[in-house]
């Protein structure tokens with residue numbers, strides 16, 4: 649219930665205005681976001697790389713309503729792509745199609761995505777496509793499918809909670825996708841996505857088995873011990889080497905576990921957001937951990 653309220657709040661422009669101006673939210677933002685600029689993100693990335701932890705850079709911003717904004721985001725992403733080989737090789741970028749204009753003009757979004765992928769290929773940087781709310785999910789997959797034959801290493805996030813996901817996964821026949829399996833962070837109807845947390849986890853476990861058995865280099869985006877342990881045990885059972893898949897986690901969540909997994913010989917990549925448009929991202933993080941609700945309410949009252 650609380651989670652759904654917070655997810656609802658993540659879409660409210662009025663609350664965004666209040667929360668973004670509150671000084672008390674700063675501590676919360678700092679926990680989950682690298683800073684306002686690319687330089688901030690590169691500094692955090694370099695520190696993580698020293699601990700053998702990789703990063704995927706996420707420029708904050710989503711659901712843009714005009715194409716000038718989407719072009720600006722594309723340009724900023726190209727800057728990040730060009731900086732990666734010089735400063736933090738091995739890092740990837742994570743992009744949100746709604747930030748590239750998917751809700752305004754699908755063709756313009758596909759063009760922006762192509763610009764990013766071409767720049768990424770030129771700089772030897774891999775791109776990960778986030779999966780957003782169901783209003784953009786099918787078009788995201790369509791755009792990904794069209795680009796996959798040319799950019800075969802591109803990763804796409806797939807949401808275990810969403811009912812069509814397993815069918816979508818199996819629909820790739822010629823080129824197998826590299827995926828990031830996540831539970832799903834968006835507010836969806838019962839028709840679109842499973843709502844019961846245990847059922848979502850059960851689906852995650854089953855899909856992780858399928859991914860390890862059928863897909864190249866899968867990534868598992870989760871902080872849930874049940875999921876992580878299941879992935880480890882399944883990989884062991886199927887004889888998949890620890891270096892042939894990776895765990896991904898969000899910056900600010902379960903830091904100790906990152907180093908423990910690295911010490912056990914697993915690959916770990918941290919999803920690292922930067923930029924000023926942090927409101928919807930932060931609200932989804934709050935929804936995942938209602939224990940943070942008190943802090944959040946204080947920031948509203950104080951603001």
Ligand SMILES: Cc1cc2nc3c(=O)[nH]c(=O)nc-3n(C[C@H](O)[C@H](O)[C@H](O)COP(=O)(O)OP(=O)(O)OC[C@H]3O[C@@H](n4cnc5c(N)ncnc54)[C@H](O)[C@@H]3O)c2cc1C
Nearest residue numbers: 778779805830831832833869870871896897898919933936
């Ligand atoms: C690298 C990465 C990329 C992602 N990309 C996408 C995407 O493209 N599309 C999408 O829909 N979703 C994405 N997500 C979010 C994902 O869908 C889940 O909402 C989120 O990961 C929480 O699910 P969980 O598997 O960690 O399990 P949960 O059961 O939610 O959490 C397990 C435990 O992790 C800790 N935890 C989880 N979340 C938080 C938090 N916010 N703050 C503090 N502790 C927390 C708690 O200890 C909790 O008990 C991504 C997640 C990760 C890790």
